[in-house]
Amino acid sequence: MSDLHKLTIADARDKLRAKEITSVELTQSCLDAIDAADALGAYVHKTPDLAIAAATAADARIAAGDAPDMCGIPLGIKDLFCTQGVDSQAASGILKGFKPEYESTVSQKLKDAGTVMLGKLNMDEFAMGSSNETSVYGDAVNPWKVDERNLTPGGSSGGSASAVAADLCLAATGTDTGGSIRQPAAFTGIVGIKPTYGRCSRWGIVAFASSLDQAGPMTKSVLDAAIMLETMCGHDPKDSTSADIAVPNFEAMLTGDIRGKKIGIPKEYRMDGMPAEIETLWQSGTEMLRDAGAEIVDISLPHTKYALPAYYVIAPAEASSNLARYDGVRFGLRATLGAGDGITEMYEKTRAEGFGPEVQRRVMIGTYVLSAGFYDAYYNRARRVRTLIKKDFEDVFAAGVDAILTPATPSAAFGLGEMTDADPVQMYLNDVFTVTVNLAGLPGISVPAGLDAQGLPLGLQLIGRPWEEGDLLNTAYALEQSAGFVAKPNKWW
C-alpha cells in the first residue's frame, strides 16, 4: 500500500499539478486504506467505482490544464449530505434505502471542483449527539487509543473526524449545529471550522435545526481548511439564508502574521471542575498568540452559562418541525401496519420504529416547548436569551477584539459506552464551549494544540467576527505553527 492517502490537500494539489502523482493513484491509496479500516466504522456507504470514475475525470482535467485547487482530491462526505443516487440516511433508520434524486449544493460545488467522493461517513442520527453513538450504523471509533478501550471520535461528525485522523481520505465534510465539527475535530487531533451562518448553502443537507446548522471542512491542517472552505462557500438561490457575499481567497490570507491582533480570553469559559490539563493548554495557547505578537485582553461574555439551556430549547423545537416530514409517505421507511391501522397509526409506528431514542427524545422535547401554553415560557424566552448571547459577542467585537480563544471541549475523548448510564444532560455538556458560536452565528475553528497526560489530543477553539473567516483562519494558522502539533494515532485497526 502506498502512503499517498496520508497527504494533505495542499501537498496532493502540488504533486498532482507537478504530475508526480495521479488522482487515480491517490484515490486508490485511500480506497485501500478504507478497506483496511472497517474496525473504525467511519465509512457507512463506500463508493469506490464512482471514486475511480471521478478520479479518472479529474486526471484528464488536470492534464488539460483546467483544474481548480481541489481537483482530484479524494474526500469523505458526511451521511447528512444528500448525494445523487448514493444512500443518504443521516444515520437514521427512517431514511433506510433513501437515494436522493438530487445533490446538495455543497457536495455539488465540491464535485464541480473535481473532487472525488470516496463514500459516505458515519455520524450521530440526524446529527443529534456528541459521541457518534446514536447512529443506526453503529459507533464510529476514534483512531486514537491509549488502552484497551475504544474511544469516541466525538459527534455528530464522528465518522468524518475518524476518517481524516486515520488518513482514510484527505479531508471530509462535516456539519455543525452545536459543535458537531469542532468537538470531533478536537477529539481526533484534526482541524475543523464552522463558518459564519449563511456562508455555506444548507440546501440538500438533511435539516436538524435550520437556524443553527452550517457545513464546514474537517482537515489535516489549517491551510487545507482554507482551501476546502473556499470551495464549499458561496451564495445559493436555493437557500434563502445563504449570504450573497463575495468569498475571498482564504489561502492567500494565511500569512501567519497576527501582530497587533486583539485576542479576547473570556472569563466565563473557566468552568468549575475543568480538568487542569485543559486549563494549562488554554494558558499555553494564550502565550503562543502573545509571543506571535497578538495583544491579549480579558473579556466577559456574561450570558455564556445560558447558552446550552437556550440551545436545548431552540434546537429541539426546530428539529421537531424539520423532522415532521418523516411520515412514511414520501421517502424512507414505512412501518408494517396491522389490519385496520389508519394513517395516524402509520405515522406513529413509522416514527417509533425509524427514529432512535435520542431523536425521539428531542422531537418530543421540541414538540413540548412549542405546544400551546409553553411557547412563550420556553421557546420565546430561549430566543430572547439567544439575542443576549449574540449581543455579548457584538459588544466584545465592538471593543476591538479580533478573535476569542477558548478550549474546544471540556475533556479529551471518552470511552464509547461510558456515558450510556448518564442522563442526557451530561452528554449535552460536551458542547459547552462550542454552542455559543452557533447561537450567535459566528465562525469558529478547532485547532489541535497538544496531548493530555494519557496521550490523547486536545484542541483549542478560536471564534471570529462574522464573515471574517479569512482573518480567523490566519490566527488559527499562527496558533497551529506555534503549537506544532504533529502527533498521529498509532495504527491498531
Add this chain to the structure above:
Amino acid sequence: MSIDTATAAKVAKLARIKVEEDALPALAQEFNTILGFIEQLNEVDVEGVEPMTSVTPQRLKRRVDEVTDGSQQDKVLKNAPDAREGFFVVPKVVE
C-alpha cells in the same frame, strides 16, 4: 413544573411517535431532567429583549414569481415506500 405520564403521552401523541404504556414513566423522567436544565433560563432578565428571528441581519432575497422547476413526477415518487399510478399511496383516510 413536572411532567407526569399523562403529559408525556400527550406529547408523544402530538409528535406522532408511538410510545408503549410501560415506557411512559421513564420518558416523563427524562423530560423532567431536560426541562429542569432548561429552567435555568428563568434566571435571565429578558425584559424588553426581542426574540431572535434571524442570526445574521439580512433581507431575504426576492425573485420574480414564476415557475422555475417541476415536471419531475418520476423523481418525486422514486423513493416512496408505496407509489402507484403516479401517486403516493397511504392507508384510507376518508370513510
